[in-house]
Amino acid sequence: MDADDLRAALSGLRASAPLVHCLTNTVVQTVTANTLLAAGAAPAMVDAPQEAGDFAAVASAVLINVGTVSARTAEAMLLAARSAGAAGTPWVLDPVAVGGLAYRTELAGELADLRPTVVRGNASEVMALAGAGAGGRGVDSTAGVDDAGKAAAALTARTGGVVAVSGPVDLVTDGRRTVRVGGGSELLTRTTGAGCALGALVAAYVATTEDALLGTVAAHAHVAVAAERAAATAAGPGTFVVHWIDALASVDGDALAAADLRTQA
Amino acid sequence: MDADDLRAALSGLRASAPLVHCLTNTVVQTVTANTLLAAGAAPAMVDAPQEAGDFAAVASAVLINVGTVSARTAEAMLLAARSAGAAGTPWVLDPVAVGGLAYRTELAGELADLRPTVVRGNASEVMALAGAGAGGRGVDSTAGVDDAGKAAAALTARTGGVVAVSGPVDLVTDGRRTVRVGGGSELLTRTTGAGCALGALVAAYVATTEDALLGTVAAHAHVAVAAERAAATAAGPGTFVVHWIDALASVDGDALAAADLRTQA
Amino acid sequence: MDADDLRAALSGLRASAPLVHCLTNTVVQTVTANTLLAAGAAPAMVDAPQEAGDFAAVASAVLINVGTVSARTAEAMLLAARSAGAAGTPWVLDPVAVGGLAYRTELAGELADLRPTVVRGNASEVMALAGAGAGGRGVDSTAGVDDAGKAAAALTARTGGVVAVSGPVDLVTDGRRTVRVGGGSELLTRTTGAGCALGALVAAYVATTEDALLGTVAAHAHVAVAAERAAATAAGPGTFVVHWIDALASVDGDALAAADLRTQA
Numbered sequence: 169m170d171a172d173d174l175r176a177a178l179s180g181l182r183a184s185a186p187l188v189h190c191l192t193n194t195v196v197q198t199v200t201a202n203t204l205l206a207a208g209a210a211p212a213m214v215d216a217p218q219e220a221g222d223f224a225a226v227a228s229a230v231l232i233n234v235g236t237v238s239a240r241t242a243e244a245m246l247l248a249a250r251s252a253g254a255a256g257t258p259w260v261l262d263p264v265a266v267g268g269l270a271y272r273t274e275l276a277g278e279l280a281d282l283r284p285t286v287v288r289g290n291a292s293e294v295m296a297l298a299g300a301g302a303g304g305r306g307v308d309s310t311a312g313v314d315d316a317g318k319a320a321a322a323l324t325a326r327t328g329g330v331v332a333v334s335g336p337v338d339l340v341t342d343g344r345r346t347v348r349v350g351g352g353s354e355l356l357t358r359t360t361g362a363g364c365a366l367g368a369l370v371a372a373y374v375a376t377t378e379d380a381l382l383g384t385v386a387a388h389a390h391v392a393v394a395a396e397r398a399a400a401t402a403a404g405p406g407t408f409v410v411h412w413i414d415a416l417a418s419v420d421g422d423a424l425a426a427a428d429l430r431t432q433a
Numbered sequence: 434m435d436a437d438d439l440r441a442a443l444s445g446l447r448a449s450a451p452l453v454h455c456l457t458n459t460v461v462q463t464v465t466a467n468t469l470l471a472a473g474a475a476p477a478m479v480d481a482p483q484e485a486g487d488f489a490a491v492a493s494a495v496l497i498n499v500g501t502v503s504a505r506t507a508e509a510m511l512l513a514a515r516s517a518g519a520a521g522t523p524w525v526l527d528p529v530a531v532g533g534l535a536y537r538t539e540l541a542g543e544l545a546d547l548r549p550t551v552v553r554g555n556a557s558e559v560m561a562l563a564g565a566g567a568g569g570r571g572v573d574s575t576a577g578v579d580d581a582g583k584a585a586a587a588l589t590a591r592t593g594g595v596v597a598v599s600g601p602v603d604l605v606t607d608g609r610r611t612v613r614v615g616g617g618s619e620l621l622t623r624t625t626g627a628g629c630a631l632g633a634l635v636a637a638y639v640a641t642t643e644d645a646l647l648g649t650v651a652a653h654a655h656v657a658v659a660a661e662r663a664a665a666t667a668a669g670p671g672t673f674v675v676h677w678i679d680a681l682a683s684v685d686g687d688a689l690a691a692a693d694l695r696t697q698a
Numbered sequence: 699m700d701a702d703d704l705r706a707a708l709s710g711l712r713a714s715a716p717l718v719h720c721l722t723n724t725v726v727q728t729v730t731a732n733t734l735l736a737a738g739a740a741p742a743m744v745d746a747p748q749e750a751g752d753f754a755a756v757a758s759a760v761l762i763n764v765g766t767v768s769a770r771t772a773e774a775m776l777l778a779a780r781s782a783g784a785a786g787t788p789w790v791l792d793p794v795a796v797g798g799l800a801y802r803t804e805l806a807g808e809l810a811d812l813r814p815t816v817v818r819g820n821a822s823e824v825m826a827l828a829g830a831g832a833g834g835r836g837v838d839s840t841a842g843v844d845d846a847g848k849a850a851a852a853l854t855a856r857t858g859g860v861v862a863v864s865g866p867v868d869l870v871t872d873g874r875r876t877v878r879v880g881g882g883s884e885l886l887t888r889t890t891g892a893g894c895a896l897g898a899l900v901a902a903y904v905a906t907t908e909d910a911l912l913g914t915v916a917a918h919a920h921v922a923v924a925a926e927r928a929a930a931t932a933a934g935p936g937t938f939v940v941h942w943i944d945a946l947a948s949v950d951g952d953a954l955a956a957a958d959l960r961t962q963a
Contacts, residue, residue, distance in 0.1 A: 194743070195741075195743050198463055199728065205623050205625060205670060213458070215501060216501070216504070216536065219537065222535070223533075236745060238745070238747075238770060239748070240770075265744070269744070269752060270752070359735060360741065403941075403948075404943065404944025404945070405735060406736065406939070406947075407944055410675055411672070413670055414671040463725055463729065467890050470888050471934065471936065478724070481767060481801065484801050484802065505769075505770075674936070675937055676933075676937070678934065682888070
């Protein structure tokens with residue numbers, strides 16, 4: 169995976185403007201939609217059980233984020249995940265706060281068994297999701313990205329897909345290859361929804377790349393490079409998110425190719 | 434319809450600060466509320482079936498947008514539409530993504546039969562809504578505003594109201610008179626909810642103008658003129674939406690009177 | 699209550715970064731989360747009945763805001779309030795639009811009887827909530843903060859806690875002591891969710907101060923001082939909210955200590 173791969177991933181995204189069906193939490197729907205639009209994709213939030221299965225079958229990719237899940241949206245998520253699987257449509261699972269709450273932890277386990285193309289979360293969430301499958305390990309809220317490396321590898325074996333762990337340095341693995349993505353900005357953690365929006369951007373990229381590992385890495389690099397650009401001019405977390413959306417749009421292939429990647433076989 | 438009509442519409446809106454009851458999708462609630470506040474109206478989002486009918490009866494106008502509709506909000510929308518109709522309160526229907534999804538297409542057809550004061554959508558949505566009533570035409574996602582002109586006219590016959598089709602040049606018609614509104618900015622399509630917020634602003638304007646066609650045109654002109662002002666200083670879609678909200682507040686009668694309108698009898 | 703108390707409250711908040719469980723309306727979830735993050739707290743929005751009780755028991759504080767309440771979230775709110783009460787966790791009730799709508803007025807009365815640590819609303823809402831308990835007084839939409847003083851005092855007797863009335867000058871009382879907080883900016887009323895976000899910030903502060911009156915006053919002062927700073931550079935309501943979030947982060951103890959407080963025994 170090199171600079172030319174990243175350039176190709178970005179130009180592929182912008183050439184095809186993939187339609188990303190987002191079943192995500194209500195706190196971050198706006199910033200998620202604006203992230204996708206700025207980067208070059210098209211968002212659609214359809215989360216009723218009456219529509220989610222049909223829509224997932226025609227979307228380019230699906231994002232399932234359990235942040236504010238309820239009985240209604242849980243049903244819609246399961247329908248969308250099954251529909252995406254049946255249609256061969258890539259989909260991303262974001263297990264927000266899984267581990268600490270029984271209801272969503274059980275739901276996320278059920279979704280993980282439907283083999284998401286990518287799981288994206290923080291270290292605690294990935295460890296909890298991996299542990300839930302292996303017998304109920306709790307959340308370690310002090311878990312770092314590296315601590316989560318083994319859990320991520322175990323989870324790839326279960327899903328057959330990619331697992332991404334967000335942190336100061338992100339870790340992305342498909343069980344064979346591992347890429348670390350550095351850079352970014354601490355301000356990403358001071359505004360709501362940056363991680364959730366990243367999950368949606370992963371869905372957009374894996375819709376338009378052959379290699380899901382490359383697509384996942386490209387999304388992380390896109391977010392990190394844009395965050396660096398925004399942090400350089402932000403006066404605080406309010407201006408940061410506005411400039412970050414601008415930067416998601418202005419990042420080009422050369423900027424993406426300069427992202428801080430470290431690959432290991 | 435001339436420059437003085439637009440000036441009067443804007444001063445009427447700001448003098449009375451109409452309360453707009455919005456039953457709208459969760460992605461755009463924030464930008465919709467901020468659009469109404471900036472322009473000079475007052476938003477209220479009440480979407481429970483237990484309250485929607487009562488509230489629609491006391492609001493100045495009602496917006497119904499089916500973007501993230503579910504069984505609960507569908508029930509609330511029907512109650513609000515009937516309540517608004519019974520009270521003689523103007524209301525606007527925004528048939529987001531109607532045509533491609535059976536559940537909302539049926540709901541939007543039912544709402545259209547309740548005779549909304551204004552229907553506002555893009556070309557595909559207006560064509561689908563008109564077609565659904567005439568026997569089930571599908572969506573043409575490449576449909577332009579002019580292609581939608583006949584569908585809009587047919588829909589006015591069904592609703593007895595105004596139909597507005599958003600596009601690079603907007604088309605607004607009541608079946609007898611047609612006004613085209615140019616200008617605006619392509620950046621309106623790069624941020625989520627600009628069209629949905631326009632629907633809410635239409636509701637605010639028709640609450641405070643005698644002529645629903647004028648109110649609908651004034652709302653489109655207000656959005657377009659503010660977008661031109663914002664685009665002149667924006668560095669991307671993030672700063673654009675912030676400046677657009679500023680401009681919705683700063684636009685005055687003279688600015689609105691300079692909007693690019695073309696009327697035909 | 700003096701300048702040093704405010705400085706200590708702010709440093710206490712930032713040292714412990716309290717986790718605020720928000721059951722709030724969908725219009726303001728984003729700005730509420732960003733307000734908490736900017737000020738130094740951590741937001742979590744969990745509003746399903748399956749999870750709300752469990753989560754309230756482990757959070758540092760809970761906010762219950764009935765702005766877009768439905769049957770599902772009403773159930774979650776009652777579970778969270780009872781759970782917070784049982785755990786001794788401070789919680790805040792924001793009775794949005796109570797008085798005009800029967801469903802939420804009844805719910806808010808039931809919540810008030812569960813003895814919230816703080817009630818925060820505008821004058822009409824506080825008067826309606828107090829009146830509902832005393833026999834059904836209606837809302838007086840022209841009510842000022844001072845008119846609401848007696849209602850606030852009556853409400854503290856019912857809840858055993860603090861009541862805060864937002865207005866051009868805010869009034870905060872625990873029934874014995876009353877503090878008025880001036881300053882702020884009229885632009886706070888031109889952007890959606892500033893008052894709702896203030897309610898969440900009150901929850902964050904009362905989680906980390908011994909004295910709930912002090913915590914409530916500190917939150918109001920924090921919002922007011924940040925608003926003054928933002929208004930000095932804003933070009934309208936769009937830039938205002940962005941700069942306000944920046945200012946919530948940049949306000950330090952000295953800035954907070956300069957807030958316009960007037961205490962009476």
